[in-house]
Amino acid sequence: MPVDPVDLILYECGICDCYHPWNFCGDCRDDSNRFGSPEEYAAKMDVPDVEVRSMDDRVAADLEGENENT
Numbered sequence: 291m292p293v294d295p296v297d298l299i300l301y302e303c304g305i306c307d308c309y310h311p312w313n314f315c316g317d318c319r320d321d322s323n324r325f326g327s328p329e330e331y332a333a334k335m336d337v338p339d340v341e342v343r344s345m346d347d348r349v350a351a352d353l354e355g356e357n358e359n360t
């Protein structure tokens with residue numbers, strides 16, 4: 291199954307200092323959606339590397355309603 295490109299984006303959480311998948315908007319304590327490093331997430335997704343964005347990008351995207359998979 292092809293990987294959705296958006297699944298290869300992480301953002302650096304400003305709350306818990308870990309990384310969450312771009313489309314994740316749940317609780318920081320959700321260990322299955324919390325990664326200590328981009329490398330850890332890349333390994334889980336079986337890709338060479340992933341894109342990392344900032345918490346500011348995440349917040350801005352929320353404000354713009356870009357979280358929809360249209």
Ligand SMILES: [Zn+2]
Binds near residue numbers: 317
């Ligand atoms: Zn967090």
